Amino acid sequence: MPTSAGVEACLPIRSDMDLVWVRQHVRQAASLLGFGLVEQTKLVTAASELARNTLVHGGGGRMDSARVTRNRAVGLQLAFCDEGPGIADLEQALSDGYTSGGGLGMGLGGARRLVHEFSLESTVGVGTTVTVVSWVSAPPRPREEF
Amino acid sequence: MGTLRLVVLDTALSEGQALIERQQLQLLEVATPVIKLWDGIVAVPLIGTLDSARSQVVMETLLEAIVEQHARFAILDITGVPTVDSLVAQHLMKTVAAARLMGAECVVSGIRPAIAQTIVHLGLDLGTVVTRASLADALAYALHELGSGIISPATGGAGPR
Numbered sequence: 001m002p003t004s005a006g007v008e009a010c011l012p013i014r015s016d017m018d019l020v021w022v023r024q025h026v027r028q029a030a031s032l033l034g035f036g037l038v039e040q041t042k043l044v045t046a047a048s049e050l051a052r053n054t055l056v057h058g059g060g061g062r063m064d065s066a067r068v069t070r071n072r073a074v075g076l077q078l079a080f081c082d083e084g085p086g087i088a089d090l091e092q093a094l095s096d097g098y099t100s101g102g103g104l105g106m107g108l109g110g111a112r113r114l115v116h117e118f119s120l121e122s123t124v125g126v127g128t129t130v131t132v133v134s135w136v137s138a139p140p141r142p143r144e145e146f
Numbered sequence: 147m148g149t150l151r152l153v154v155l156d157t158a159l160s161e162g163q164a165l166i167e168r169q170q171l172q173l174l175e176v177a178t179p180v181i182k183l184w185d186g187i188v189a190v191p192l193i194g195t196l197d198s199a200r201s202q203v204v205m206e207t208l209l210e211a212i213v214e215q216h217a218r219f220a221i222l223d224i225t226g227v228p229t230v231d232s233l234v235a236q237h238l239m240k241t242v243a244a245a246r247l248m249g250a251e252c253v254v255s256g257i258r259p260a261i262a263q264t265i266v267h268l269g270l271d272l273g274t275v276v277t278r279a280s281l282a283d284a285l286a287y288a289l290h291e292l293g294s295g296i297i298s299p300a301t302g303g304a305g306p307r
Contacts, residue, residue, distance in 0.1 A: 016197055023195075023229055041229070041260035042267060048231040049268075096269055106232040110268035 006032050007067045007076065013051050014060045022051045022063055026078065029065055033076055034136050043076065043134055046114040049107040050080045050130050057100070058082025058128055068133060075116070075135040086124040094120070178204050180211035186218040187288045189281065193226030201237035205244055212250045219288035220245050223281050225256030235270045242275050251276065251291070255284035 007029040011022055026047040030040040047063070054061040061082030068077045087093045094112065099105035108130075112118040117133040178200070181189045188211050190204060208220055222238065224230065230238075242252040255278045257265075265272065278284040289295055 019197075020195055027228075038260045038263050041264050044229050045231045045264045045268060048229050048233075052231075052233060104232045104236050104270070106269050110232060110270070113267045113269065114264065 007065060009063075009065050011063045011065075012060075013054045013062055013080070013082075015055070019048065019051050019055065023048050025065065026076075029067075030076055030134075033067060033074055035076070035134070039134060039136075042114040043078075046111040046132060047078055049111040049114075050078070050132070053107055053130070054080045054082045054084075054128075056103075057087075058084030061127075070135075073135045073137070075133050077131065077133045079129060079131045081127065081129045083127040086126055086128055087120075087122040088124050090120060090122065178207050180207050182211075182215055183221070183285055184289065184292075184294075186216060186292055187221065187285065188212065188215050188217045188219070189221040189223060189285075191223045191226060191281075195229070196224075196227055196234045196237055198233075198237070201234075201241065204237075205241045208241065209244060209248055212245060212248045217250050218292060219253060220250045221253045221255055221281065221284045221288065223256040223284070224254060224261075225258070225281070227256075230257075230261050230265060232268060232270060235265070235268075235272065239272070239275065251288075253278055253284040253287060255279070255281045 009025055009029070011025055012018055013022065023044050027040055027044045030043045035043065051063060054063070059082060061080065061084070064079040064081070066077045066079075068075045092098050094109050095105075096109045097105045108120075111130075111132065115132040115134045117131075119131045120128070121131075122128040178190060178192075181191070183189050188208070190208055192204065194200075196204075204222075208222075211217065212220060222241065224238075227234065238254060242254070245252045253276045254272070257277055257279060276287070278287055286296070
């Protein structure tokens with residue numbers, strides 16, 4: 001039974017180099033918890049997108065990772081927090097192709113499709129927190145879209 | 147004594163910073179060789195994280211190589227890239243578009259199964275880019291498009307396989 005050692009962490013997101021740390025940590029944590037290669041890759045990619053959002057749009061912040069359990073299912077929870085300008089229109093920000101930073105506009109919506117649970121809290125002028133959870137096996141996924 | 151300590155600390159820190167900067171520059175240089183695979187076919191094996199600085203270097207060296215080698219095909223092999231997110235995909239597509247302007251067709255190879263699934267879930271559209279599973283497939287495709295091919299000696303005659 002994997003424990004939380006090596007999974008729990010709070011990583012700063014201040015520069016491009018920190019994104020490398022975030023990706024490496026998420027890959028390691030996902031591997032420790034027993035995620036398969038595909039799920040590992042999905043999580044790392046989602047973390048990469050969200051961490052870049054934190055850096056580019058939020059002006060830097062941090063990522064908290066934790067091991068979570070529900071009904072004997074084990075999962076990895078990643079929370080990305082920043083104290084940036086916040087997101088005024090959540091629907092617009094989550095829609096594919098919309099970008100305010102010169103990217104492809106696939107980051108936020110794409111990250112939502114790569115994980116099992118996705119929640120976005122943002123207050124204009126205060127900051128944004130994106131929390132994602134993926135479950136190791138038999139994900140309890142009550143999800144509306146596909 | 148306190149001043150000396152501060153000076154020593156300051157020197158050590160700035161030396162460390164200089165070392166890191168030198169190593170970053172070294173990394174940029176070593177990480178992007180352009181290999182001539184055949185007449186008119188060049189390949190770039192991409193390894194590690196493809197951030198903005200590195201993808202800029204890749205694009206420059208690749209475009210120069212296309213001119214030098216009169217390349218018609220450029221193969222970008224991403225076997226060594228651990229994560230393909232939307233920024234990496236954007237860099238790849240920009241490189242492909244720039245190469246196309248130079249008259250070379252780009253083939254992206256080395257897309258692993260896990261990465262392929264991730265790209266699909268992420269919603270990235272690489273439909274405009276020719277992709278192949280392995281470098282060998284990409285080379286075979288480029289050779290075929292150039293009108294040459296590799297014939298097995300078993301059907302053609304003598305010679306080592």
